[in-house]
Amino acid sequence: MLAKGEKMNTARIREKVAFTVLGLITLLVVLPIVLTIVYMIKNGAGAVTWEFLTQSPRNGMKEGGIFPAIVGTIILIIGTMLFSLPLGILSAIYLVEYAKDNLFTRLIKLSVVNLSGIPSIVYGLFGFTLFVMVLKFGTSILAGSLTLAIMSLPVVITATKEALESVPASFREISLSLGATKWQTIRYCVLPYSIPGILTGTVLSLSRAAGETAPILFTVAAFYLPRLPRSVFDQVMALPYHLYVISTQVPNMPAKLSFATGLVLIGLVFLMNLVSIILRAHYRKKRQW
Amino acid sequence: MAKKVSEYVIEACIKLSGLVVIIFVVSIFLFLLKDSLSLFGVHSVRDFLFGTRWLPISEPPKFGVIPLFLGSLYVTLGAIILCVPVGIGAAMFIAEVAPQYLKNILKSLIEILAAIPSVVLGFIGIVWLGPFLRETLGLKTGMCGLTGSLLLAFMALPTVISISEDAIISVPKTYREAAFGLGATRWQTLWRIILPASSSGIIAAVMLGIGRVIGETMVVMMVTGNSPVIPKSLLLPLRTLTATVAGEMGETVSGSEHYFALFAVGLILFIITFIINLIADVCLRRARK
Secondary structure (H helix, E strand, C coil): CHHHHHHHHHHHHHHHHHHHHHHHHHHHHHHHHHHHHHHHHHHHHHHCCHHHHHCCEECCCCEECCHHHHHHHHHHHHHHHHHHHHHHHHHHHHHHHHCCCCHHHHHHHHHHHHHHHCCHHHHHHHHHHHHHHHCCCCCCHHHHHHHHHHHHHHHHHHHHHHHHHCCCHHHHHHHHHCCCCHHHHHHHHHHHHHHHHHHHHHHHHHHHHHHCCHHHCCCCECCCCCCCCCCCCCCECCHHHHHHHHHHCCCCCCHHHHHHHHHHHHHHHHHHHHHHHHHHHHHHHHCCC | CCCCHHHHHHHHHHHHHHHHHHHHHHHHHHHHHHHHHHHHHHCCHHHHHHCCCEECCCCCCEECCHHHHHHHHHHHHHHHHHHHHHHHHHHHHHHHHCCHHHHHHHHHHHHHHHHCCHHHHHHHHHHHHHHHHHHHHCCCCCCCHHHHHHHHHHHHHHHHHHHHHHHHHCCCHHHHHHHHHCCCCHHHHHHHHHHHHCHHHHHHHHHHHHHHHHHCCHHHHHHCECCCCCCCCCCCCECCHHHHHHHHHHHCCCCCHHHHHHHHHHHHHHHHHHHHHHHHHHHHHHHHC
């Protein structure tokens, strides 16, 4: 009896030790995240002024602001959305509502899996050959948006798929039993309930696209272009590429401005994530099934 | 009942979108293959795959991919060795040990990490981590494989943690109840029952983490020193497959041997990540059963 009690005791002690170690490991993950954010804010916040946000870079980018880069990134986000949203949502509708278990469906699923794994620089190469060279869009907003859109497709498709699947089958059955066609059912009984979920995933995918550098390297990004674009065939500056340029290609760059640029980029991406989180919370509260 | 014309149109669009996704994957592959084959018309496949020197602008140029491949391999191995134990440990803590309020905080922090653009982490590598490692380890330069591995390990954490956590959570409740019923502690249950039961999902998490690390471009281009020689150690500058494409593409003449060689590097990246994602997908599907 005593021996058994002791054994139990060592098991309890072991549990304590193991859980403490797991806690420390988790701290090892969490601490650098907090430090990264604090580090960027501490070094960059002072330089994020109204002038910095609204003026063009001057004097070989060592002075002035990042206005063209902010505008460029926002244009690319909108461009990406215009292409990836309809295509992604329609593909997901196909997969959830129409697809039968056949070769075609399996190929689409396999393609989505693989699109999500292709390195961003390979998207850059592809976008460069197809959009810049073959289709002759040149290094342009159009080429960059299309490249980013293809890269974001798997995220949009997966998020939409999950949103559609979370609508109970009974909604569809009732609609169909009342004589609605398949598309009417999707349009009026499935999509309205999955829109918030779709938006959540889409905003998240766009925030990722906004922070990407590799796909826009050869498709749209301009090294230094202190004016706003006039058409979709113009190049633009973009925040992530601008940060890359000033932190590696510009000698004697004031560190303050690099930190501030990084902070604005993080801020933009977090803002989009926040929108996505709020949408998700709102959606969960409203859901009634 | 006759369907309306608009309904035919929309259903055609939906099916077409599914097809377009497949077309993208196939065309990415074909474009890479086409340009790679242009290289192999003038340059032997063997010299490319097994060549130990990457000298694109010497006369005659040498396009041996081994130094770049080893660069990627070293950095990836370094990152995975650091990231996997920490990531799985943190996933265990979040899934099984942390109380609900802590769980929410930890998950939000990890989402924040996932949202930080890689170019920002590269920047931190340049201004802080690189110099820090140089001083503490007494290196010639902080721009080396280790700096890359550390940052990539950090970047891959959200992928490894969230997928491992899903795998741990989705182990059926009955497993836990049976173990507790037999008098096992929570730790014994977690270590001997739940972890083995979720191994497929955890392997998938590791594979996707590897895929993310191999494909990452900006961080490695900014912090690993860009030296395309066979790396003797992680403490020396090296260069990965991705960084080579991103760094040299802007300097090549379209249609030159060098240009095609970069596409061949892209093709290798595509094939590697394709295989990794396929394995991860198979594991995930097994885990779901």
